[in-house]
Amino acid sequence: MSEPRATRVLVIGYVWPEPRSSAAGGHMMQILETFLQQGWDITFSSPAGSGEHRADLTALGIREVPIELNNSSFDTFVRELAPDVVLFDRFMMEEQFGWRVEKHCPQALRVLETSDLQSLRDARHQRLKARLKASDDANDFTDLFAPALREEFEFMADTNLAKREIAAIYRCDLNLMISEVEIELLVEQFNLPRSLLHWCPLMVDLPNQLPVPFEDRAHFLHIGNFRHAPNWDAVLWLKTVIWPMIREHLPGAQLHIYGAYTPPKATALHNAGQGFHVMNWAEDALQVMSAARVSLAPLRFGAGIKGKIVDAMLCGTPTVTTPTGAEAMHGSQAWPGAVCRTAREFADNAVRLHTDKSDWQQAQRQAQALLASRYQQSTHGPALIEKLLYCQRHLAQIRRDNFTGSMLRHHQHKSTQYMAQWIEAKNRVPEKVI
Structure with a gap:
């Protein structure tokens, strides 16, 4: 009797991971290493160019496949790969490729690695700009730090970025959240189901030597x-x-x-x-x-x-x-x-x-x-795997319970699909020679 094949994971990266350049790159590598420890078969793809400090994923046994935005070549690629799990690295990748994954691999578990709430960061940036413009006091910024969750919601709620990001969270079967504060903001103020969110902070191995004195x-x-x-x-x-x-x-x-x-x-x-x-x-x-x-x-x-x-x-x-x-x-x-x-x-x-x-x-x-x-990686790594396996086993029920996500997929994916197809068709038409 043949052994069951390894779980196939497709990661669609906003960029190629650079663990020595950013926390986001480091967190992605920690997630990939957690998958590798399970013996999972991993393909990493991205439409981004190669960064100066990118990790060598092939050395870890991870396939690297460049992909293009607004190009139906991705449809053939994802259909032939037939992944069991698709991990979108930040919400923009879900916007671009989510409808294609759903169309060609409807049973794949769709997971969003949020990295952090970009709409929250942007709202705070706008508040800081307004504060610097209104006052020349460069010492005291107490009024900007750690406002109540309701205040954060008020600053974010009307922004296009928040609407896009939270819609992408709804459309996915599971979302990896690095911050407990952001989980509470989404649940208490934006009314997202807690079941869609999984706390997955930075995961590290404890040092085995004494620090420098x-x-x-x-x-x-x-x-x-x-x-x-x-x-x-x-x-x-x-x-x-x-x-x-x-x-x-x-x-x-x-x-x-x-x-x-x-x-x-x-x-x-x-x-x-x-x-x-x-x-x-x-x-x-x-x-x-x-x-x-x-x-x-x-x-x-x-x-x-x-x-x-x-x-x-x-x-x-x-x-x-x-x-x-x-x-x-x-x-x-x-x-x-x-x-x-x-x-x-x-x-x-x-x-x-x-x-x-x-x-x-x-x-x-x-x-x-x-x-x-x-x-500790030894705590959060197994917890992540357990959550993913649970979602795979109960995928139909998770999607049935997430009616808002289903509704958003129906409308958003149609509009995104038609826009992507229009851009692809436009790119194929040669410019008129004058």
């Missing part, structure tokens, strides 16, 4: 992909307000800023005389994080949870951040560093952790406890 570290560090708008805004706030405050107390302090895809506008901020060093991309983020004494993450807007902060915890490096940076990351656990609402509070806590060995060591211990309680 206080005496062997030096300087401050900030790290983050410059293509991610919250990171660029954080660098600007550091440069113009926070770092000068830190240097008032520590005149010899040095700040090393690392980030993938460093633009000229960031390089222009480099000033060795001020101890402000823009270092470009870090080949090994954990290595530079382990050498730093304190990590700075002054995020004035954003969503999801922060890979740079999990990396800091893995290295035993205390982090000073804002309520946005700490959101959904520590539950009832103590924060391994400091959470601050003003630039002055941020600078004071950064100086304290840089100079006070006892406080620094306590923050390091809190980081180790937090990792063990919330981020």
